[in-house]
Amino acid sequence: MSAGVGVDLENLWIRFGDFVAVRDANVHIKGGDFFSFLGPSGCGKTTILRAVSGFLDPSEGNVLIGGNNMKGIGPNKRPTALIFQNLALFPLMKVWENITFSMEIKGASAAERRKRADELLDMIALPGQGDKLPSELSGGQRQRVAIARALCAEPHVLLLDEPLSALDLKLRQHMRTELREIQQRVGITFIYITHDQGEALTMSDDIAVMRAGVIDQIGDGKTIYNDPATAFAASFVGENNVFRGKVLEVNGDEALIRTNRSGDLRSRISTANLGKMNVGDDAMMFIRPEALSLAAKGATGDNFVTAQVTHEEFEGNSFNIFMEGDGGKEIKVAIPNHGQSFDDHTGQAMTLEYEVANAVVVPAGELAAE
Amino acid sequence: MPRFLREFFNRNGTMMGSVMLGLVLFWTIGLIILPQLSMLDFSFRPNLPPPEIGGPKDVYTLENYKYLIYGPEGGSQDYNAVDLRVFFRTLVAAVCVTLFNLILCYPIAYYLGQTKGNHIRIFALMLIIPYWINEILRAFALRIIFGESGVLNTMLVGLGIFDTPFDFIRNDIALYAGLGYAYILLMIFPIYNVIESLDHNQIEAARDLGAPWWRIHKRVVIPYAKPGISSGCTMVFMLSAGALAAPQILGGPSSLWFTQLIYQQFNDNSDWPQGAAYAIVLLVTCILLVLAVMRLFKVNMGDIGK
Ligand SMILES: Nc1ncnc2c1ncn2[C@@H]1O[C@H](COP(=O)(O)OP(=O)(O)OP(=O)(O)O)[C@@H](O)[C@H]1O
Numbered sequence: 001m002s003a004g005v006g007v008d009l010e011n012l013w014i015r016f017g018d019f020v021a022v023r024d025a026n027v028h029i030k031g032g033d034f035f036s037f038l039g040p041s042g043c044g045k046t047t048i049l050r051a052v053s054g055f056l057d058p059s060e061g062n063v064l065i066g067g068n069n070m071k072g073i074g075p076n077k078r079p080t081a082l083i084f085q086n087l088a089l090f091p092l093m094k095v096w097e098n099i100t101f102s103m104e105i106k107g108a109s110a111a112e113r114r115k116r117a118d119e120l121l122d123m124i125a126l127p128g129q130g131d132k133l134p135s136e137l138s139g140g141q142r143q144r145v146a147i148a149r150a151l152c153a154e155p156h157v158l159l160l161d162e163p164l165s166a167l168d169l170k171l172r173q174h175m176r177t178e179l180r181e182i183q184q185r186v187g188i189t190f191i192y193i194t195h196d197q198g199e200a201l202t203m204s205d206d207i208a209v210m211r212a213g214v215i216d217q218i219g220d221g222k223t224i225y226n227d228p229a230t231a232f233a234a235s236f237v238g239e240n241n242v243f244r245g246k247v248l249e250v251n252g253d254e255a256l257i258r259t260n261r262s263g264d265l266r267s268r269i270s271t272a273n274l275g276k277m278n279v280g281d282d283a284m285m286f287i288r289p290e291a292l293s294l295a296a297k298g299a300t301g302d303n304f305v306t307a308q309v310t311h312e313e314f315e316g317n318s319f320n321i322f323m324e325g326d327g328g329k330e331i332k333v334a335i336p337n338h339g340q341s342f343d344d345h346t347g348q349a350m351t352l353e354y355e356v357a358n359a360v361v362v363p364a365g366e367l368a369a370e
Numbered sequence: 371m372p373r374f375l376r377e378f379f380n381r382n383g384t385m386m387g388s389v390m391l392g393l394v395l396f397w398t399i400g401l402i403i404l405p406q407l408s409m410l411d412f413s414f415r416p417n418l419p420p421p422e423i424g425g426p427k428d429v430y431t432l433e434n435y436k437y438l439i440y441g442p443e444g445g446s447q448d449y450n451a452v453d454l455r456v457f458f459r460t461l462v463a464a465v466c467v468t469l470f471n472l473i474l475c476y477p478i479a480y481y482l483g484q485t486k487g488n489h490i491r492i493f494a495l496m497l498i499i500p501y502w503i504n505e506i507l508r509a510f511a512l513r514i515i516f517g518e519s520g521v522l523n524t525m526l527v528g529l530g531i532f533d534t535p536f537d538f539i540r541n542d543i544a545l546y547a548g549l550g551y552a553y554i555l556l557m558i559f560p561i562y563n564v565i566e567s568l569d570h571n572q573i574e575a576a577r578d579l580g581a582p583w584w585r586i587h588k589r590v591v592i593p594y595a596k597p598g599i600s601s602g603c604t605m606v607f608m609l610s611a612g613a614l615a616a617p618q619i620l621g622g623p624s625s626l627w628f629t630q631l632i633y634q635q636f637n638d639n640s641d642w643p644q645g646a647a648y649a650i651v652l653l654v655t656c657i658l659l660v661l662a663v664m665r666l667f668k669v670n671m672g673d674i675g676k
């Protein structure tokens with residue numbers, strides 16, 4: 001199988017009339033990586049993928065695959081294979097014909113194709129199913145056939161457009177592992193599109209977080225999760241509590257924030273914004289629910305938050321406490337369940353504690369819709 | 371009662387179901403099957419003056435069918451060469467019209483079916499509106515275009531492409547154009563209907579896997595559109611083989627359409643049995659031809675209804 005090659009987007013703009021679907025995207029994807037574009041519906045993920053596969057010409061900027069500019073090269077001539085959001089298997093062809101369609105085009109004999117189809121069917125754990133029609137397979141099996149069909153074309157880059165979105169939760173989680181395994185086995189570059197942060201975090205080497213046509217942040221999963229660059233990235237990836245306010249003091253890589261309702265709180269400044277946050281700027285501070293813990297009542301300091309409990313819930317692995325927060329949003333606290341007894345605190349004022357290293361502050365910005 | 375009938379009544383209620391079923395039965399039996407059966411009966415009887423009908427001479431005979439093949443009894447020729455030639459020419463011409471229509475309409479239907487936007491509706495409307503004009507007027511309009519001193523000849527001679535006007539009518543070009551045009555919609559719409567439901571991603575998937583455009587059509591679009599193509603072709607073939615107005619108006623003086631012979635038998639010769647026999651031969655041949663072609667291309671009867 002062919003080795004993965006890198007993909008670069010250089011100052012990529014894509015417009016539909018006056019509407020800007022992708023705004024000045026600059027991305028470097030290393031060969032052999034599993035790279036994800038993560039963003040909410042309508043943010044331009046499919047549009048970027050179509051520009052890479054060649055179905056859409058960029059309005060400005062370049063797409064480079066393996067260092068070669070792809071301008072003017074059609075989708076049937078690019079070293080990419082696309083797995084569509086709805087798979088787009090050919091319903092009238094048998095599974096093996098579907099898988100080897102790319103070989104048929106190159107004029108391979110039926111015997112050769114059959115042989116290759118059997119190899120690929122073994123790889124996707126569907127041995128002997130080649131003579132079925134796609135409609136006779138289950139959703140997860142169809143999924144795998146689509147992957148085999150794309151791999152059969154021996155692409156250098158495999159593009160996947162939310163291929164798991166039609167599957168149920170269990171199967172989706174199973175397919176995550178499987179996809180990652182296949183990627184590691186064939187060693188080619190995967191560009192994966194999803195609006196599911198769990199998928200992006202579990203499978204990817206690197207992730208680009210997108211918001212309304214703009215790439216907010218690129219980094220590996222841990223960086224995106226622990227060290228978000230924007231308010232959007234902080235609120236879109238995983239659950240997060242937001243505290244709005246203004247910067248009161250900056251000390252090195254920490255800042256003291258005068259929050260609108262929880263007093264002055266200390267926080268780490270996110271790496272991408274070091275040196276860029278000044279006293280008086282509007283800021284948003286984020287603390288994950290699992291980074292908050294209960295403290296002695298009435299304790300004060302710049303890493304303590306006191307608020308009224310509105311309700312509580314038991315989620316199995318954690319007890320969740322919801323407290324009155326800023327701007328109509330609740331503060332969520334997740335207390336890990338290790339068999340301890342747990343009192344009902346509803347209606348009481350509670351004090352929470354966090355480690356400054358676990359709070360992160362970024363300039364005020366747009367939050368992800370819930 | 372068979373299951374489908376029971377389901378039908380359950381869905382529509384006994385009252386409404388009976389009315390609907392009654393109407394459909396009346397339509398198929400009363401208006402289609404019975405008249406055809408009476409034509410079939412006619413075709414096997416001699417042409418007698420009214421007083422002798424039901425008399426001793428009114429017996430079943432094959433003479434009307436023999437006439438098509440051998441001509442009048444004691445005639446000078448072994449075969450009825452004139453009528454047979456018209457018969458086969460009609461069939462071949464109808465096949466040609468059908469193929470010509472298919473080649474012309476498939477790209478149009480594909481374009482209509484796979485392009486999005488409001489202009490498609492305008493395009494479709496422009497195809498439909500000419501059909502508000504009645505068939506005879508349309509045929510005469512083509513005569514005006516193709517006539518010896520018609521628009522086309524004036525233009526061609528004026529541009530110096532031809533020295534003398536070309537006789538489009540005598541050469542049957544007007545006739546083929548007229549027949550082709552008359553049934554264009556019957557070809558476009560069935561194909562358009564299926565192609566519209568073809569997921570565009572399939573075309574893109576094929577392209578992404580490296581297929582050139584013609585192979586995308588061969589392997590993805592045409593197999594998918596086959597039901598529409600066969601239903602369009604069947605209709606166009608049946609209707610052009612059975613057309614009367616267009617050949618009457620646009621046909622050259624020397625070239626008869628088989629339907630014109632049938633018409634002459636019924637109307638000019640008042641020989642209903644002979645006309646009926648000719649009509650039945652045409653009908654049965656057309657049906658057999660269609661079934662044979664369907665078999666060749668592995669089309670199911672059920673697909674035609676799509
Ligand atoms: N052909 C087009 N013409 C006009 N606007 C378009 C076109 N294609 C996409 N858009 C717009 O561009 C934006 C991005 O679309 P895109 O399909 O890339 O979203 P997405 O991120 O893939 O969303 P989803 O997760 O729902 O698939 C959307 O607002 C969409 O309306």
Ligand SMILES: [Mg+2]
Nearest residue numbers: 045046085161
């Ligand atoms: Mg999309």
